[in-house]
Amino acid sequence: xxxxxxxxxxxxxxxxxxxxxxxxxxxxxxxxxxxxxxxxxxxxxxxxxxxxxxxxxxxxxxxxxxxxxxxxxxxxxxxxxxxxxxxxxxxxxxxxxxxxxxxxxxxxxxxxxxxxxxxxxxxxxxxxxxxxxxxxxxxxxxxxxxxxxxxxxxxxxxxxxxxxxxxxxxxxxxxxxxxxxxxxxxxxxxxxxxxxxxxxxxxxxxxxxxxxxxxxxxxxxxxxxxxxxxxxxxxxxxxxxxxxxxxxxxxxxxxxxxxxxxxxxxxxxxxxxxxxxxxxxxxxxxxxxxxxxxxxxxxxxxxxxxxxxxxxxxxxxxxxxxxxxxxxxxxxxxxxxxxxxxxxxxxxxxxxxxxxxxxxxxxxxxxxxxxxxxxxxxxxxxxxxxxxxxxxxxxxxxxxxxxxxxxxxxxxxxxxxxxxxxxxxxxxxxxxxxxxxxxxxxxxxxxxxxxxxxxxxxxxxxxxxxxxxxxxxxxxxxxxxxxxxxxxxxxxxxxxxxxxxxxxxxxxxxxxxxxxxxxxxxxxxxxxxxxxxxxxxxxxxxxxxxxxxxxxxxxxxxxxxx
Amino acid sequence: xxxxxxxxxxxxxxxxxxxxxxxxxxxxxxxxxxxxxxxxxxxxxxxxxxxxxxxxxxxxxxxxxxxxxxxxxxxxxxxxxxxxxxxxxxxxxxxxxxxxxxxxxxxxxxxxxxxxxxxxxxxxxxxxxxxxxxxxxxxxxxxxxxxxxxxxxxxxxxxxxxxxxxxxxxxxxxxxxxxxxxxxxx
Numbered sequence: 215x216x217x218x219x220x221x222x223x224x225x226x227x228x229x230x231x232x233x234x235x236x237x238x239x240x241x242x243x244x245x246x247x248x249x250x251x252x253x254x255x256x257x258x259x260x261x262x263x264x265x266x267x268x269x270x271x272x273x274x275x276x277x278x279x280x281x282x283x284x285x286x287x288x289x290x291x292x293x294x295x296x297x298x299x300x301x302x303x304x305x306x307x308x309x310x311x312x313x314x315x316x317x318x319x320x321x322x323x324x325x326x327x328x329x330x331x332x333x334x335x336x337x338x339x340x341x342x343x344x345x346x347x348x349x350x351x352x353x354x355x356x357x358x359x360x361x362x363x364x365x366x367x368x369x370x371x372x373x374x375x376x377x378x379x380x381x382x383x384x385x386x387x388x389x390x391x392x393x394x395x396x397x398x399x400x401x402x403x404x405x406x407x408x409x410x411x412x413x414x415x416x417x418x419x420x421x422x423x424x425x426x427x428x429x430x431x432x433x434x435x436x437x438x439x440x441x442x443x444x445x446x447x448x449x450x451x452x453x454x455x456x457x458x459x460x461x462x463x464x465x466x467x468x469x470x471x472x473x474x475x476x477x478x479x480x481x482x483x484x485x486x487x488x489x490x491x492x493x494x495x496x497x498x499x500x501x502x503x504x505x506x507x508x509x510x511x512x513x514x515x516x517x518x519x520x521x522x523x524x525x526x527x528x529x530x531x532x533x534x535x536x537x538x539x540x541x542x543x544x545x546x547x548x549x550x551x552x553x554x555x556x557x558x559x560x561x562x563x564x565x566x567x568x569x570x571x572x573x574x575x576x577x578x579x580x581x582x583x584x585x586x587x588x589x590x591x592x593x594x595x596x597x598x599x600x601x602x603x604x605x606x607x608x609x610x611x612x613x614x615x616x617x618x619x620x621x622x623x624x625x626x627x628x629x630x631x632x633x634x635x636x637x638x639x640x641x642x643x644x645x646x647x648x649x650x651x652x653x654x655x656x657x658x659x660x661x662x663x664x665x666x667x668x669x670x671x672x673x674x675x676x677x678x679x680x681x682x683x684x685x686x687x688x689x690x691x692x693x694x695x696x697x698x699x700x701x702x703x704x705x706x707x708x709x710x711x712x713x714x715x716x717x718x719x720x721x722x723x724x725x726x727x728x729x730x731x732x733x734x735x736x737x738x739x740x741x742x743x744x745x746x747x748x749x750x751x752x753x754x755x756x757x758x759x760x761x762x763x764x765x766x767x768x769x770x771x772x773x774x775x776x
Numbered sequence: 777x778x779x780x781x782x783x784x785x786x787x788x789x790x791x792x793x794x795x796x797x798x799x800x801x802x803x804x805x806x807x808x809x810x811x812x813x814x815x816x817x818x819x820x821x822x823x824x825x826x827x828x829x830x831x832x833x834x835x836x837x838x839x840x841x842x843x844x845x846x847x848x849x850x851x852x853x854x855x856x857x858x859x860x861x862x863x864x865x866x867x868x869x870x871x872x873x874x875x876x877x878x879x880x881x882x883x884x885x886x887x888x889x890x891x892x893x894x895x896x897x898x899x900x901x902x903x904x905x906x907x908x909x910x911x912x913x914x915x916x917x918x919x920x921x922x923x924x925x926x927x928x929x930x931x932x933x934x935x936x937x938x939x940x941x942x943x944x945x946x947x948x949x950x951x952x953x954x955x956x957x958x959x960x961x962x
Contacts, residue, residue, distance in 0.1 A: 310920070310923075312916045312917075312919050312920040312923065313920070337912075337916060339916065339919065340912060340916070374923075374926070375862060375865055375919060375922055375923060375926060376861070376865075377865070378861070378864060378865050378868060379861045379865070381896070424857070424896060424899055424900070424903075425854060425899065425903065425910075426903075479882060479885070479886050479889075480886075480889065480893075481864070481868075481885050481886060481888075481889030484889065485868045515883055515886070516813065516883075516886070516887060516890060517883070517886030517887060517889065517890050518886070518889065518890050518893065541890075569802070569805070584802065606801065
């Protein structure tokens with residue numbers, strides 16, 4: 215039984231295992247999915263490429279699916295179904311190029327399929343590369359006119375919104391062996407000047423899209439410039455602003471010619487389509503005989519313009535001159551900036567530059583990036599220091615303390631092409647503060663001075679007293695004695711020290727026997743003995759000598775009582 | 777004296793290499809005045825409003841723009857340039873049916889172009905000087921948004937009403953653009 219169950223189990227296992235072991239047992243191919251799958255997008259062409267994983271085993275085809283974010287299902291990728299080669303083109307699929315898309319591909323052979331190979335999700339626009347632009351050339355005697363069509367098909371979707379955002383760079387060289395290649399940025403419709411007549415030039419162009427897409431170069435085009443014209447075009451066109459007019463000037467070698475000038479909005483160069491009908495005559499410069507003309511300022515509003523001049527001698531006209539790029543904002547006068555200076559604690563001066571106040575006609579500084587030239591000098595020495603700064607807040611450190619420095623500034627256009635500068639602002643001067651160490655000494659000095667005032671005054675007072683005591687003694691007795699003498703009887707006693715106080719007292723006899731006392735001659739004291747009783751009664755004694763006016767009676771009983 | 781001189785030069789060099797050669801404050805100033813002029817010009821273009829109510833459409837302007845999420849200065853410039861470029865592209869299309877004053881449209885395009893050129897120059901400077909990374913998602917969302925507007929115009933065959941709707945939408949864009957310009961000031 216055990217044997218049977220074991221047998222049953224193994225057959226079960228075999229049967230169950232058959233589906234995946236059988237092919238191997240048969241010796242068939244286990245299809246592997248394609249390797250190194252890549253997506254390439256150039257303009258509107260979408261290609262998917264891969265490598266076979268197995269060595270050439272016939273009849274293997276490949277199919278791909280795609281998926282868009284909102285839909286969870288996989289859809290068949292058109293143009294990539296049952297492909298025998300290792301590349302397919304699915305450009306016919308109208309995707310939203312700004313949305314992510316996922317792809318997967320697998321190998322197929324008959325009914326067998328390999329597992330899906332998933333391609334990482336990507337955004338077509340991000341992956342797309344810029345293809346070569348199309349170039350059309352027209353030769354003049356000393357210039358070549360170029361007309362560049364944006365990359366991609368005319369109704370393509372990849373660059374549909376960016377066609378006017380492309381910038382083009384061109385490389386041009388003479389078709390000789392040791393040719394120098396010149397590269398420059400060009401507009402879609404532009405001219406390349408400074409060429410020699412009757413020479414073959416070759417060039418190639420590529421498109422660029424900010425921020426980081428750079429396209430492939432177009433194929434090289436060569437063209438030969440024509441014979442030199444009899445009438446050359448005017449050269450060196452320049453425009454100067456004066457008060458409320460513009461003066462347009464140019465150079466011309468020949469005489470007896472009339473000129474005319476035209477202007478165009480520069481943006482027309484960026485829009486596909488012809489610009490020929492868009493050039494406008496500058497009426498103030500029609501048929502002028504001099505090499506300059508005057509245009510009122512209100513002709514040109516804010517924007518970028520192109521101006522060209524043509525010469526004519528009645529029979530023939532020259533080609534148009536090189537377009538002069540003209541920005542009215544820039545041609546007007548740059549206003550001087552406003553400069554402020556503050557002294558900071560660590561013996562340095564901080565300079566603030568601000569844009570000039572807005573006047574009626576807005577000044578250039580507001581519309582263009584300007585840099586500032588700051589001239590900084592010590593008021594006394596006049597040794598100037600010049601710096602060019604883009605920053606509007608800077609510090610001049612490590613200056614001398616308590617010195618006056620002055621600064622003035624002017625604005626310059628950052629772009630050297632336009633080379634405009636304003637007049638200098640009024641100079642501002644500021645004195646630097648004292649340094650830290652001298653400052654603390656100063657504070658210490660003040661404190662000491664403050665503290666010393668009471669001390670000094672006290673010392674002076676003492677001194678004064680001393681002097682007064684020595685040289686001007688006062689007749690007043692010292693205060694202690696003065697106090698003691700303030701009571702009246704004592705005062706009387708003192709007053710009589712110079713004189714002896716003599717008294718003659720006569721005692722009136724009473725119940726008690728009293729002894730008469732003689733007038734003493736002694737300087738000492740008079741002692742009279744009395745009975746205490748009598749003294750009490752004798753309140754009305756009289757003295758012979760009443761000059762002193764004192765009553766002696768009251769004194770004596772005291773003596774007896776002792 | 778020489779020591780101080782060399783110190784000053786050294787300081788200047790340090791500052792000039794570390795500081796970007798763009799004055800963001802001035803750029804913000806310029807952008808605001810350009811935006812204001814464009815809005816004034818757009819308002820000058822008359823729209824036949826009543827009959828076009830049925831043609832209104834929600835173009836779904838990207839959230840990053842409406843929710844005033846903070847941008848780095850360089851990223852803000854990228855986004856602002858994208859907006860100027862796309863609006864320029866839209867208004868350089870077939871406007872003949874609208875009956876709008878040609879000079880006004882030209883001035884609008886001229887202002888947009890002027891600002892675009894200047895921003896492109898600055899961006900090229902930034903690209904050369906710094907290696908900054910940005911998130912492409914915002915730019916892609918913006919491109920999708922403008923694609924919707926262009927497809928709408930094409931579908932409506934550039935009719936007057938379609939242009940009126942687009943004019944209103946673009947005016948709204950300038951409002952959000954002004955908010956973006958504020959990010960250059962920080």
